Amino acid sequence: xxxxxxxxxxxxxxxxxxxxxxxxxxxxxxxxxxxxxxxxxxxxxxxxxxxxxxxxxxxxxxxxxxxxxxxxxxxxxxxxxxxxxxxxxxxxxxxxxxxxxxxxxxxxxxxxxxxxxxxxxxxxxxxxxxxxxxxxxxxxxxxxxxxxxxxxxxxxxxxxxxxxxxxxxxxxxxxxxxxxxxxxxxxxxxxxxxxxxxxxxxxxxxxxxxxxxxxxxxxxxxxxxxxxxxxxxxxxxxxxxxxxxxxxxxxxxxxxxxxxxxxxxxxxxxxxxxxxxxxxxxxxxxxxxxxxxxxxxxxxxxxxxxxxxxxxxxxx
Numbered sequence: 361x362x363x364x365x366x367x368x369x370x371x372x373x374x375x376x377x378x379x380x381x382x383x384x385x386x387x388x389x390x391x392x393x394x395x396x397x398x399x400x401x402x403x404x405x406x407x408x409x410x411x412x413x414x415x416x417x418x419x420x421x422x423x424x425x426x427x428x429x430x431x432x433x434x435x436x437x438x439x440x441x442x443x444x445x446x447x448x449x450x451x452x453x454x455x456x457x458x459x460x461x462x463x464x465x466x467x468x469x470x471x472x473x474x475x476x477x478x479x480x481x482x483x484x485x486x487x488x489x490x491x492x493x494x495x496x497x498x499x500x501x502x503x504x505x506x507x508x509x510x511x512x513x514x515x516x517x518x519x520x521x522x523x524x525x526x527x528x529x530x531x532x533x534x535x536x537x538x539x540x541x542x543x544x545x546x547x548x549x550x551x552x553x554x555x556x557x558x559x560x561x562x563x564x565x566x567x568x569x570x571x572x573x574x575x576x577x578x579x580x581x582x583x584x585x586x587x588x589x590x591x592x593x594x595x596x597x598x599x600x601x602x603x604x605x606x607x608x609x610x611x612x613x614x615x616x617x618x619x620x621x622x623x624x625x626x627x628x629x630x631x632x633x634x635x636x637x638x639x640x641x642x643x644x645x646x647x648x649x650x651x652x653x654x655x656x657x658x659x660x661x662x663x664x665x666x667x668x669x670x671x672x673x674x675x676x
Contacts, residue, residue, distance in 0.1 A: 362549060362568050363532045370526040371469045373505035374439065375400030377512045382408045385516055389429055391415055391438045393422045399439040399469045419444050423452035423464075426670055430462040435516060442468030442484035442525060446491065459519050461496045465515045466523045471501075471561065472612030473641065473658060474529035479648035485641050489617020492590050498522040498543055499590040503564035506533040507587060510541040519544070527612065529651040531562040536578055536585070544591035551668040552582030555606035555669060558597070560586055560619050563610040563639075563660065570665035577666075579673060586619065601632040606672055608637045612660055615640035637668055 382388050382404055392418045396402040405412035415422035426436035428568065438445075445468050447451065457464045473483045491499050498518060502511045508526065515522035549564065550571050559567040564585045571581040582604060584596060599659040600607055607627070611619040620638035627636060640657060646654055655661055 362535050363565060366533050367530045367628055368505035368533060369528070369530045370502065370505050370508050371398070371400045371528060373508035374467060374469065374512070374526060375403030377509045378404040378437065378579065379407045380509065381516055382411065385435060387433060388435045388437060388516070389413065391422050391426055392420045392435055393417055393440050393444065395440050398441070399467070401439040419448040420452050422458060423449045426464045426503040427456040427462055429450065430457070430464050435463055435465065437465040437467060439467045439469065441482060442471040442487045443482050446487055450490065458494045458496045459652065461520050464517050464521050465512075466521070467526065468523065469526045470528045471525045472492070472527055473646040473654045473660075474527050474562065474612055476529070476651040476654060477648050480645040485604050485614045485646070486617065487525060487587060488611075488613050488619070489621070492617065492622065495520055497590065498615050499525070500541065501560040501587055501589055502541070503527045503559075503585045503587060504531050504533045504560060506536065507541060511587070514541050514543065523560070527561050529562060531565055533568070534565065534568070541587055542595055543588050545588055546586040546593040546596045547586050548582060548596070550581070550583040552580040552604070554580040554604060555608065555672075556582040556584060556600040556604045557608050557610060557665065558584045558586050558600070558619065558623055559610040560589065561612055562584055563612055566660065566662045567610050567665060569662035570669070573662065573666050574669060579669060581669065586623075589622055592622055592626060597623055597626040598632075601627045601630060601634040604634065606635050606637065606669070608639060608665065608668060610639045610660070610665060613640055615643055635672070637672070639665060639668060
């Protein structure tokens with residue numbers, strides 16, 4: 361089975377990973393702009409209170425402190441809502457961290473609309489567009505809780521700024537062909553010859569379910585987990601564009617600037633006739649509601665993936 365039964369929350373996995381790597385990296389310091397409970401960064405505080413800094417509800421201040429710590433050879437990790445990173449602290453991120461290429465790790469939890477009842481102010485649908493466009497910034501988007509540990513390890517081993525995007529809603533853990541995450545890599549979760557689904561975050565699980573549904577309809581759908589958005593796996597995308605006529609990107613993010621844009625940038629630079637379609641938030645703000653209801657309303661479901669692909673083959 362590709363999808364396992366052990367449902368978990370990425371932010372809980374983050375708490376466990378911070379504690380684990382706190383023991384392996386004595387220079388690791390965790391900062392929180394007063395969201396330690398929501399991000400599970402408090403797990404780290406309980407184990408290493410002397411290396412945990414609560415910065416109050418002051419995101420710019422948190423990134424300024426992180427910049428100073430990095431200049432003294434600490435490895436600051438800031439865990440906060442994804443919407444409050446770029447939304448409230450874009451200037452210190454760009455000029456205080458990315459421009460001097462400092463060794464700061466940014467973990468944006470609650471990515472996408474799946475934060476549910478918190479509403480549009482807390483739903484982060486443009487974070488990938490922002491962080492992808494910042495020079496020196498690496499961008500990772502783990503598909504499930506099982507990849508959080510590896511993503512944090514990879515970020516800590518890299519000397520420079522890294523953004524890790526996590527989601528709030530629980531999801532199933534998957535069986536991953538790749539044992540460890542790598543920058544500039546993705547993984548083929550399922551093989552397929554007729555078309556390719558490229559997804560990130562919890563949309564990978566939805567894509568696997570869609571692929572299994574499509575198989576029953578005689579459509580062979582390849583599924584790629586593109587966890588590294590920057591740098592991106594050029595060769596994996598190129599292979600898909602040359603071997604399949606249709607690529608569908610699936611993301612809990614705005615249709616502009618995220619996964620779809622990243623994949624389109626690659627395909628535009630090669631000789632391919634592959635058509636690219638996007639399943640994402642259609643350039644609008646969502647609303648308050650349960651995670652499942654919002655995903656249904658805005659088309660972030662396996663049924664919507666199947667519908668889009670079926671329509672393509674019917675027209676063809």
